[in-house]
Amino acid sequence: MNAHSAKPLVPGERLYEDGKNVRCTMGASWTRDVCIFLLLCGLSLGIGTAIDGLRTHAGVTSGRNTEAPQNLSFEQFRDRVRTKRGLILDARSSADFGLGHVPGAISFSANYIEGSYLRLNRTLDANKSQPITVYCVSKECTSAQAVQRELMRKGFSAVAVFPGGWRVWQANKMPVEKVE
Amino acid sequence: MKRVLINPWLQTGLRLIAAAVFIDAGTMKIRDPEAFAKTVMAFHLLAPPFVSAMARGLPWLEVICGALLASGWGKRPIAFSLLVLDTAFLVVLSQAAMRGLNVDCGCFGAEQTGSTIWMALGRDLLLMGALCAVYWNSLRSDAEFNSEGGKVLMLESMHTKA
Numbered sequence: 174m175n176a177h178s179a180k181p182l183v184p185g186e187r188l189y190e191d192g193k194n195v196r197c198t199m200g201a202s203w204t205r206d207v208c209i210f211l212l213l214c215g216l217s218l219g220i221g222t223a224i225d226g227l228r229t230h231a232g233v234t235s236g237r238n239t240e241a242p243q244n245l246s247f248e249q250f251r252d253r254v255r256t257k258r259g260l261i262l263d264a265r266s267s268a269d270f271g272l273g274h275v276p277g278a279i280s281f282s283a284n285y286i287e288g289s290y291l292r293l294n295r296t297l298d299a300n301k302s303q304p305i306t307v308y309c310v311s312k313e314c315t316s317a318q319a320v321q322r323e324l325m326r327k328g329f330s331a332v333a334v335f336p337g338g339w340r341v342w343q344a345n346k347m348p349v350e351k352v353e
Numbered sequence: 354m355k356r357v358l359i360n361p362w363l364q365t366g367l368r369l370i371a372a373a374v375f376i377d378a379g380t381m382k383i384r385d386p387e388a389f390a391k392t393v394m395a396f397h398l399l400a401p402p403f404v405s406a407m408a409r410g411l412p413w414l415e416v417i418c419g420a421l422l423a424s425g426w427g428k429r430p431i432a433f434s435l436l437v438l439d440t441a442f443l444v445v446l447s448q449a450a451m452r453g454l455n456v457d458c459g460c461f462g463a464e465q466t467g468s469t470i471w472m473a474l475g476r477d478l479l480l481m482g483a484l485c486a487v488y489w490n491s492l493r494s495d496a497e498f499n500s501e502g503g504k505v506l507m508l509e510s511m512h513t514k515a
Contacts, residue, residue, distance in 0.1 A: 209430035210437055214410065217417055221409030225386065288401025291394045327387070 243333040245306060247345065250335040254347075259304030259331070260296070264316040265339065271352040275308065275342055278350070283309065283316030286323050301329050308335040308342070364490050367483040372423035374480060375435060379415030381461045386412070392459030396449055414438070422487075429491035436484045443477050446470050 245253070254261060254275055262281035263274045270280040279296070281289045290297065297305075305324060309316040317334045324332045335341075343349070357363065382389040390408035393399065399407060415438070421431045442460070449456055450470045458473035 206430045206433040209427065210434040213414055213417060213434055217412075217414035218406060218410035220413045220417075221386075221411075224383075224413075225409050285402055287390070287405035291390055291401050291404055294391060294394075 243331075245333045245335045247335075247337055247341055250306060250308070250337070250342075251345075251347065253304070253306055259306065262305060262307045262320060263339075264307050264309040264314075264320045269310075269339075273349045273351050275339075276348050276350040278308075281307070281320060283319050286320060290323070290327070297324075297329070302331055304331045304333070305329060306333050306335055308338045311338045311340040312336050314338060358486055359490055359493065364487060368422055368425070368428070368487050371435065371480060371483045371487065372419040375415045375419030375422070375438075378461050379412040379419060382408075382412035382459075383416070389459060392457055395456040395459075396445055396454065398445060398448075428487065432484055432488040432491060436481065436488060439477055439481045439484060443474065443481065446474050446477065450474065 253259060254277060257277055261275055261278040263270050263278040264281055264283040265274075266284060267280050267282050270278075270282075274280070279293065281293065283289075307317040307320045307324075317336070317338065321332045321334050386408045389412065390404055393404050393407055394401070414434075418431050418434050418438070421427060422435065446458065454470075456470070458470055460473050460476075
């Protein structure tokens, strides 16, 4: 290889003389390979998310529950909390949950429904017919309904919403639990 | 050894076997993304939002790369992508084996059970060998093409004139 031969052809490749022949080293264009890999990652994530969205929309899941969603009155909700019947899920953010929540409730942030479900799947999947009650801030908030829909889609048969939510619970001066 | 490795029949065989393994693994995961997400969660490596993103994207990445590798289109970047994936699988499985985690590999979705982490590691190493051979051969082919193609000769003549 002589001095003038070090001129790069494409990234990673160099031209050099081997006797009378002009040859190219086996250097790889890493940038191109990495770019194509990243492109494929993005494409796969896009396809996966779109398919997941279509599945959710069409309700194509084994064990899908088609029962009508149920709403609880304040009295019904209070009885469930007092008797510790089933699971109580708090669909507000985990920060709000930390500041105060219904006694015995479990944080199930609607911001990360999949993440919350994965965190609690052992507790939840133990009995898919156990009564579950979801609440969020108030009647205006839709997070509890979103969690209810998602859990019913996953095959849970007794998911109810307490529409009054945290505001009604507090307005009735009911006991509050805080995260230490 | 080099002559054996560049044998076109062997190269095609290795490429198709690797492609079939990835397509099979991807389709099994696509069938039940929730079960795959639970398997990923059991490795305790990613936060929940990343787990659901991975459960959605990874199976499709395996299927797309497998299909492209089988078709022979863009062998080099596709073999590179699958090598990156396989290396990531090896790292994840190795750390699980070292930490003594009693988890299912989940390599072929939740339906496939019974293979230990060590078996999965062995399978990934074999797959890596096949992918390395395909990648190395595609690098070599690219280099030969460049040395005989117009691009290099043109550059060389420009060089001579200078």
